[in-house]
Structures are given as structure tokens and as C-alpha cells.
Amino acid sequence: MTASSPASGQPPEEPVGYDPAAVERKWRDRWTERHANRANIDGARRPYYALMMFPYPSAEGLHVGNLFAFTGNDIFARFQRLQGFDVFEPMGFDAFGIHSENHALKTGRHPMELIPSNIANFTRQLERAGLMVDWSRTVDTTHQSYYKWTQWVFLQLLKRGLAFKKKAAVNWCPNDKTVLANEQVEGGHCERCGALVEQRLLEQWFFRITDYAERLLANLDTLDWSNTTKTAQRGWIGRSDGAEIRFRVLNPLEDAGSASVHVTAEIGTGGEEVRVFTTRPDTIFGATYLVLAPEHPLLDAITGGEQRAAVAAYQAVTAKQDVIARKTNKEKTGVFTGAYAVNPATGEMIPVWTADYVLMEYGTGAIMAVPGHDERDFEFANKFALPIERVVMGPGQNAHTPLTAAFTDETDVRLCNSAQFDDYPVDEGHRQITAWLESKHAGKPVVNFRLHDWCISRQRYWGPPIPVIYCDDCGMVPVPEADLPVVLPNIPDFRPDDSGISPLARHEEWYHVPCPACGKMARRETDVSDTFLDSGWYFLRYPSVGRDDVPFDKAITKKWLPVNSYIGGNEHAVLHLLYSRFLTMVLHDAGYVDFDEPFTKFRAHGLIIRDGAKMSKSKGNVVNPDDYIDGWGADTFRTYLMFLGPFEEGGDFRDAGISGVKRFLDRLWSSVRDAHTTGEPDRDVMQKLHQTIKKVGEDIPRLSYNTSIAAMMEHMNVVRRSERAVHRAEIEPLVQLVAPFAPHIAEELWEMLGHTASVFDSGWPSFDAAFAGGETATIAVQINGKTRGTIVVAKDSVQDSVMAAAMADPAIAKFVTGSAKKVVYVPGRLLNLVI
RNA sequence: GCCGGGAUGGCGGAACUGGCAGACGCACGGGACUCAAAAUCCCGCGAGGCGCGAGUCUCAUGUGGGUUCGAUUCCCACUCUCGGCACCA
Numbered sequence: 001m002t003a004s005s006p007a008s009g010q011p012p013e014e015p016v017g018y019d020p021a022a023v024e025r026k027w028r029d030r031w032t033e034r035h036a037n038r039a040n041i042d043g044a045r046r047p048y049y050a051l052m053m054f055p056y057p058s059a060e061g062l063h064v065g066n067l068f069a070f071t072g073n074d075i076f077a078r079f080q081r082l083q084g085f086d087v088f089e090p091m092g093f094d095a096f097g098i099h100s101e102n103h104a105l106k107t108g109r110h111p112m113e114l115i116p117s118n119i120a121n122f123t124r125q126l127e128r129a130g131l132m133v134d135w136s137r138t139v140d141t142t143h144q145s146y147y148k149w150t151q152w153v154f155l156q157l158l159k160r161g162l163a164f165k166k167k168a169a170v171n172w173c174p175n176d177k178t179v180l181a182n183e184q185v186e187g188g189h190c191e192r193c194g195a196l197v198e199q200r201l202l203e204q205w206f207f208r209i210t211d212y213a214e215r216l217l218a219n220l221d222t223l224d225w226s227n228t229t230k231t232a233q234r235g236w237i238g239r240s241d242g243a244e245i246r247f248r249v250l251n252p253l254e255d256a257g258s259a260s261v262h263v264t265a266e267i268g269t270g271g272e273e274v275r276v277f278t279t280r281p282d283t284i285f286g287a288t289y290l291v292l293a294p295e296h297p298l299l300d301a302i303t304g305g306e307q308r309a310a311v312a313a314y315q316a317v318t319a320k321q322d323v324i325a326r327k328t329n330k331e332k333t334g335v336f337t338g339a340y341a342v343n344p345a346t347g348e349m350i351p352v353w354t355a356d357y358v359l360m361e362y363g364t365g366a367i368m369a370v371p372g373h374d375e376r377d378f379e380f381a382n383k384f385a386l387p388i389e390r391v392v393m394g395p396g397q398n399a400h401t402p403l404t405a406a407f408t409d410e411t412d413v414r415l416c417n418s419a420q421f422d423d424y425p426v427d428e429g430h431r432q433i434t435a436w437l438e439s440k441h442a443g444k445p446v447v448n449f450r451l452h453d454w455c456i457s458r459q460r461y462w463g464p465p466i467p468v469i470y471c472d473d474c475g476m477v478p479v480p481e482a483d484l485p486v487v488l489p490n491i492p493d494f495r496p497d498d499s500g501i502s503p504l505a506r507h508e509e510w511y512h513v514p515c516p517a518c519g520k521m522a523r524r525e526t527d528v529s530d531t532f533l534d535s536g537w538y539f540l541r542y543p544s545v546g547r548d549d550v551p552f553d554k555a556i557t558k559k560w561l562p563v564n565s566y567i568g569g570n571e572h573a574v575l576h577l578l579y580s581r582f583l584t585m586v587l588h589d590a591g592y593v594d595f596d597e598p599f600t601k602f603r604a605h606g607l608i609i610r611d612g613a614k615m616s617k618s619k620g621n622v623v624n625p626d627d628y629i630d631g632w633g634a635d636t637f638r639t640y641l642m643f644l645g646p647f648e649e650g651g652d653f654r655d656a657g658i659s660g661v662k663r664f665l666d667r668l669w670s671s672v673r674d675a676h677t678t679g680e681p682d683r684d685v686m687q688k689l690h691q692t693i694k695k696v697g698e699d700i701p702r703l704s705y706n707t708s709i710a711a712m713m714e715h716m717n718v719v720r721r722s723e724r725a726v727h728r729a730e731i732e733p734l735v736q737l738v739a740p741f742a743p744h745i746a747e748e749l750w751e752m753l754g755h756t757a758s759v760f761d762s763g764w765p766s767f768d769a770a771f772a773g774g775e776t777a778t779i780a781v782q783i784n785g786k787t788r789g790t791i792v793v794a795k796d797s798v799q800d801s802v803m804a805a806a807m808a809d810p811a812i813a814k815f816v817t818g819s820a821k822k823v824v825y826v827p828g829r830l831l832n833l834v835i
Numbered sequence: 836g837c838c839g840g841g842a843u844g845g846c847g848g849a850a851c852u853g854g855c856a857g858a859c860g861c862a863c864g865g866g867a868c869u870c871a872a873a874a875u876c877c878c879g880c881g882a883g884g885c886g887c888g889a890g891u892c893u894c895a896u897g898u899g900g901g902u903u904c905g906a907u908u909c910c911c912a913c914u915c916u917c918g919g920c921a922c923c924a
Binding site: 227228231232235236238240242276277278279280291330332355356357358359361362363366367368369370374375376377379448449450570571573574607609643644645646649651652654656657658659660661663664666698699702704706707709710711712713714717720722723778779780781782784785786787789790821822823824826829830832833834 | 836837838839840841846847848849850851854855858859860861862875876877903904905917918919920922923924
């Protein structure tokens with residue numbers, strides 16, 4: 001074996017060199033035999049749950065990006081283990097979904113056959129990477145033992161009224177023949193195939209995540225998460241403070257032809273009332289028209305006779321338009337309804353229009369248009385010759401300054417042309433006008449969110465069937481929990497078709513089922529659920545894998561959750577992390593878990609790019625980890641990935657630097673092999689060692705892996721300087737420091753040093769802070785801010801003695817031309833003389 | 836358009852609360868070892884000026900301002916770049 005001593009009777013051999021393949025094979029086997037990575041789920045005294053986002057097991061195999069993320073998590077997990085925690089580092093596979101299904105369709109293989117082989121390949125690759133993964137508790141979202149509980153989660157939401165069905169305009173991809181979530185549409189095109197997305201009206205299952213908007217937002221303040229991620233979530237939730245204002249619409253039939261009639265807000269004519277949402281109630285005196293979304297339910301009722309045809313035509317055009325065109329084509333269109341509404345602030349009649357720049361799904365589906373102070377309204381008013389009023393003035397402007405564009409500044413501006421509210425700052429006007437409208441029963445303060453309810457329906461095959469049955473007599477009946485799982489049948493032809501109905505509907509035996517309530521023949525729901533539902537609760541499952549009676553065991557969950565540390569990509573900053581938080585809150589409120597945030601700490605890792613571009617098959621710049629592990633060994637590859645750049649920022653992958661990391665491990669190997677125990681270790685080298693232990697111990701928790709590695713390299717350089725002989729005490733703790741990064745070689749070297757137990761059970765080395773700090777300090781001496789030299793002084797020197805030492809140095813003293821006007825002394829760092 | 840990152844030698848990057856800019860690594864140059872090469876080891880390596888020389892001076896962290904004894908770090912205004920969102924009233 002690699003490090004065994006020469007057999008007796010043989011001539012002396014060359015010193016044994018570092019053979020990564022042999023070392024890694026040996027320790028992989030040894031870890032498996034010893035169950036070294038198995039967490040003691042029931043008995044752990046200091047549980048620590050170190051989670052990474054589980055991968056989608058693609059047919060292409062493991063991506064360097066995956067390995068980068070997993071290695072980063074593994075280093076932290078192994079570090080925690082060395083700190084004495086019982087660390088649980090699980091791994092699983094997020095294998096349902098459209099990605100797998102499309103790949104299966106393209107290659108003609110059935111997902112039920114494809115996924116297990118992909119998972120096997122991923123597992124093989126992951127095992128080579130030396131991750132401290134507990135392979136006895138893995139999760140495969142496509143396995144019945146898992147999706148049984150995904151269906152259970154759905155039923156809990158249904159029970160609590162948080163799952164509901166509604167007909168909704170959804171994004172429809174004509175190529176993939178499926179409904180897409182808003183997030184799967186990029187600029188009007190299907191995220192996967194690039195086809196133009198259309199709009200269709202379908203009955204869909206939704207989760208009422210909007211009920212939790214306020215809580216999802218407020219809780220963010222309590223979480224230890226990457227700031228970028230929190231900011232992204234805040235933006236996605238999109239809270240807006242504003243007001244809902246009621247506009248009375250005059251019946252156009254009655255009032256037609258009497259446009260000259262003077263109307264005030266007090267007139268109680270019949271007709272409808274339109275509610276609008278605005279974030280700028282302070283500008284209501286400038287509201288010169290209303291706009292309703294083309295889908296607005298009141299549109300028919302208010303449209304005047306002559307305008308009916310035009311409005312109907314406009315509605316028809318909008319309805320046919322795909323979601324993309326509507327959202328990307330910013331050219332304003334719209335038609336007048338023939339109706340007028342009363343502006344409750346001015347009492348004036350203002351025309352009511354319909355236009356597709358107003359969206360039915362946000363706010364009330366209607367707006368008051370203030371063209372003077374809103375860019376879209378300005379553009380619209382300009383195009384259709386509607387009046388534009390100034391009601392806000394900035395510095396240097398007055399109530400009559402002409403508006404050549406919408407004036408939208410909100411700081412240092414005041415109201416004008418707003419009756420009793422003239423000269424109010426806008427924020428004050430916002431409050432006062434809202435209160436005034438409220439007193440007239442014409443409005444009230446309202447908070448709106450951009451967040452939409454979560455559409456979980458997919459008219460596809462490869463997902464967990466939604467556990468609901470439709471009975472002619474009983475209506476919609478949830479599948480009883482005892483009957484779970486609703487098994488996804490093996491359908492050879494799982495292709496989606498144009499009907500908008502899932503392929504499951506074609507499986508007669510499966511589709512027809514007795515009603516759980518009355519026993520009469522009924523039909524199954526044929527939609528499957530969104531993959532984000534699978535990944536929305538998997539962290540709860542890991543510790544309880546193997547339990548078939550519950551989704552997660554109460555005591556175990558209490559012991560291990562919430563997750564102590566979660567690491568993943570920022571591409572999931574919004575959806576996955578938001579949905580997981582939402583589901584956790586629901587399960588908390590339902591009494592299943594005693595925490596309402598799943599991830600105490602979250603860090604987003606960076607992206608690995610290559611030659612300045614994202615890796616992709618089409619660019620041909622994909623790195624296959626297998627090749628690098630074959631060529632360099634997993635330890636070198638892991639360490640190299642972490643050395644590329646800051647973990648939270650990612651880095652540019654290039655072959656050039658990897659040899660430096662290999663050299664470092666080679667040197668570590670020979671230094672340990674050749675270390676002696678004669679005499680005392682060198683004092684300066686020991687000081688460097690203590691500094692290194694301190695630095696690495698501080699850097700790892702900050703995920704500053706690149707600087708940890710640099711620090712260890714520095715120590716190695718000091719240890720081996722000028723080919724000096726290495727004392728064992730100077731190098732032994734370095735094996736422990738390197739262990740999280742390069743676990744195999746660390747185990748081997750630890751054994752070579754005579755230890756029988758694993759290096760991961762050896763604890764983290766300690767350091768002497770005073771010794772590491774040293775007794776002397778190098779002080780930079782500056783004259784007028786320019787460094788003119790350095791002096792070495794005792795660490796706790798006072799200013800006078802440092803000053804004297806500086807003056808004693810002729811190289812410094814020659815710059816001192818007079819007496820110092822000012823002296824700045826930073827102990828231990830610098831002395832600056834201002835002359 | 837809006838939100839959020841980022842910009843430092845030939846290259847990847849370091850500098851933790853404002854305090855010696857360029858740690859560590861790559862590449863490159865020189866040397867040792869070798870018949871030779873690889874590997875290994877040692878030395879050098881931001882740019883420019885002056886000096887035979889040990890040295891020494893100036894400039895330098897995307898651009899332009901500002902605060903400060905002192906700015907890669909803080910403030911203001913820009914440029915470029917990467918990522919996300921995009922008619923959200």
C-alpha cells in the first residue's frame with residue numbers, strides 16, 4: 001500500500017511518493033467499511049445539519065458547478081465535524097419534472113428507466129468526490145416512498161383551504177404542450193425550448209402563498225442569509241403601500257348626451273363603482289382618466305352603447321394575444337368605454353378607458369391615470385390626447401411649469417394644484433389625502449404585493465399525481481391519507497398532447513376510480529404537481545428517511561431542524577427558497593413542526609464560469625469532473641475548485657492553476673513522510689503554525705476557502721524554506737487543517753503519523769493567541785502619508801519610544817525637515833508624521 | 836427602464852473595523868541537479884525614471900470629483916461588465 005514500510009529483507013526503496021488514486025481508493029473503502037459518514041440520527045448529542053441544494057440528476061452527469069457547490073458545503077461540514085459536532089450531510093435527487101421528461105422524449109427512453117440510471121451515474125461520480133455524505137439516507141423525489149408524502153403535503157394545504165382550483169390565464173407552451181409557471185417564461189419565450197408562449201384559460205391548482213406574503217417578508221429580517229438573496233426575495237414579494245380609491249361611474253346610457261351636466265362627488269346617481277389601487281394617492285388631483293384591464297369584470301356593465309363594439313373588439317384582440325406580446329410590446333393601445341367617472345377629489349368627470357397596460361392580476365385591475373406623474377400614463381395620454389395636469393412641483397418649478405415628460409421625483413417635491421393640500425411634501429400629502437378620502441368613504445389605505453399565488457398544476461406526466469378525485473355526486477374529494485400514494489402509472493406513451501389534459505387521462509384503468517366517499521365510479525385528477533413542491537419540503541425528509549408511517553418523525557425533526565446551514569445557488573434565491581419557507585410556515589401553523597423558517601443560515605455560492613462564459617453544452621466549454629479526478633485526484637480537484645476564487649463569488653475555471661495545488665499536496669506529503677522528532681521545533685516556524693491555525697479557523701466559517709488554502713500554502717513555504725529539515729510538530733496540525741479540503745490524503749498522512757483513529761475524530765487543533773500575535777510589531781513610518789521606512793519595535797510600545805526609534809533610522813530621519821505639526825500613531829501598525 | 840453583484844500586475848486573486856497595495860497560486864525569466872530532458876529545489880518577477888552598484892525616486896487598485904494625517908476600502912457623479920426582474924399603477 002501507499003505508505004507501508006518496505007518489506008524486511010528487501011533493499012531500501014525510494015521514499016514513497018503521493019499516489020492520489022491509491023490513497024483515495026483506500027480511504028473510500030475504509031469510510032464505507034467503518035460507516036464513517038453515517039450520522040447518528042437518534043443519538044447525536046450535538047446535531048448539526050449541513051445541507052446543500054440537491055441536484056437534478058441529468059443524463060449528462062455531474063457538472064463542475066454541482067461539485068463546486070457540494071465541495072464548499074462538504075468543507076464546512078467536515079470543519080464542523082472537527083469542531084466536535086455530529087454532522088449530518090445528506091444528498092438526494094430532484095428527479096421529477098419537465099427537464100427529465102423532455103430528455104426522455106428526445107432520447108426515446110422512459111423516465112422510469114432513465115432516472116434510476118442517471119441517479120446511479122451521479123452517485124458514482126459523487127462518491128469519488130470524497131463528500132462526507134450519509135448515503136444511508138438519500139432522497140429520490142420520484143420514488144413512491146417520497147412522493148407519497150409530497151401528496152400528503154398537498155392534502156394538508158387542501159385541508160387548510162390553502163390549495164384551491166381556479167380558472168386562470170396561464171402560459172402555454174405550444175411546443176412542450178404544457179402550462180408554464182411565470183418563472184419558466186423568459187421574455188415571452190419558453191425557458192426550455194424557446195418557443196413563443198401563448199395564453200390559455202385552464203382550471204389550475206394554486207397554493208395561496210399570498211396569504212403569507214407579509215410573514216414571508218417580515219421574517220427575512222430574522223434570517224442569517226446572504227444579503228443578495230434576501231434582497232431578491234423582498235423584491236419578488238414586492239410590497240407596495242398605497243390606497244384603494246373608489247370612483248363612481250356614471251351610467252353611460254342615462255348620461256349620454258348630457259356631458260355638460262355638472263357633477264359632484266355627492267351626487268348619488270346610479271351606476272357602478274370602480275376601485276383602483278395606487279401608490280400615489282397624493283397625486284389624485286391629477287388623475288384625469290381611469291383605465292380598466294381588458295379582462296375587468298365591470299367593463300361590460302359600464303361600456304356605453306356606441307363603444308360596445310370597439311371595446312369588445314379590443315378585448316378579443318387582447319385575449320388572443322399571447323402573454324409575451326402583451327408584456328413585451330410596450331406600445332400603448334386602448335379604447336374609450338364611453339363611460340365617465342367622478343374624481344372624488346376634484347369632483348370632475350373623467351373618461352374611463354380600457355387598455356392592456358393595466359394588468360388584471362395586480363391590484364384591482366384598474367388604475368387612476370395621473371399622466372403628469374407616471375411615465376406610462378403620460379405616454380398613453382399623449383397618444384390619445386387626454387388631459388395632463390401638474391400636481392407635483394420640484395425645486396425651481398411652479399404649479400404652471402409645463403410638463404414635457406412625466407415628473408416622477410418624490411424627494412424634495414411639493415404638491416400643487418391640489419386645493420387644500422397645496423405645498424404639502426408628497427409623503428405628507430400621501431397620508432393626509434388618504435385620510436381625507438377615507439373620511440369621505442372614497443378610499444382607504446391598502447397594501448399590495450407583487451407575489452402571485454403559486455400555480456402547482458402541470459398537465460404533464462412526470463410528476464406526482466395530485467391526490468384528488470372527482471365524483472359526480474360528491475364533487476371534489478381528497479384522496480384519503482391512508483390511500484396514499486396515488487401511484488404514477490407506467491405509461492409507455494407519456495407524450496403530452498394539445499388538449500391541455502395530462503397524458504394520465506388516457507390511462508383508463510388509472511383514471512377511473514371509485515369515489516372514496518360514496519363508492520360510485522369517479523375520475524382522478526390528472527394534473528401532476530410542480531417540481532418545486534417536491535423540493536419544497538425535502539429537507540424535512542432526510543433525517544426521517546426509512547420511516548414509512550410519517551413524512552417526518554416529530555422527535556427527530558425537533559432534534560435536527562431547522563437546517564443549521566444551507567448552501568446553494570442564487571438561481572434559487574427566489575422560487576425554491578420562498579416556496580420552502582411558505583410550506584414550512586404552513587406545516588408550522590398546522591402543528592407539524594415547531595419552527596416556521598426552515599433554513600437558519602443560507603449562503604449563496606458563486607458561479608463557475610469558463611473562459612469568461614457560463615459553461616454550456618452549446619459552447620463546448622463544459623468541464624467533466626471525472627477527467628480531472630482521474631488525472632489529478634479528488635483531493636487536488638476539490639482544493640483547486642476552492643482556490644479559484646471566493647466561494648460566494650465563483651471563479652473562472654482554467655487548467656493552468658491546478659498544478660500549483662497538486663504541488664502543495666505533494667510537498668505536504670513528503671514533509672510529513674520525512675518529518676523528524678529530533679530536538680525542538682523552530683520557534684519562528686511554530687509561530688507561523690499558530691498564526692495559520694488561527695487564520696484557517698477564522699476563514700472556513702466565513703466560507704473564505706481561497707484564503708484558507710493560501711494560508712496553508714504560506715505555512716508550507718515557511719516549513720520548507722531553504723530545504724530545512726522538518727520537525728514533526730511543525731507540520732502535524734497542518735494535516736488536520738487540510739483535512740476538510742483534501743480528506744483522503746489527510747487521513748493517509750494522519751495514519752502515517754501513527755494515529756489509528758480518523759483525522760476527523762481528532763478535533764480541531766488549538767493555538768496560543770499570544771504566541772501567534774508575536775512580541776514585536778513592524779511599524780510603517782510615514783511622512784505626510786508616504787511610507788518612508790519600517791521599524792521593528794516591541795508590540796506594546798508607546799508613541800514616544802516608536803518616535804525615537806523612527807528618528808534613529810537615518811533613512812527615515814532624512815525626510816524629517818522640521819518639527820511635526822501632527823503625529824498619528826496607530827499601535828502595532830504605523831506612525832505618520834505630518835510636517 | 837428597475838434591482839443586485841463586479842472592475843486591483845501578463846492571468847486567477849489577497850488586503851477582516853480607512854493604516855506598508857499586489858499575500859497565495861499560475862505563467863514567465865535566471866540558477867542548481869542531470870549526459871540531456873521531465874520532475875524537484877533555489878532566486879527574481881506592477882510600470883517607469885536615475886544609478887556601474889548596494890540602491891533610490893515617481894506613478895499605479897475602471898473614470899472624474901470629495902472627505903481624511905492617510906482611501907482598493909467612506910461619500911457624490913459617471914463608464915464598462917455580469918446576473919435577475921421587467922407596463923406591478
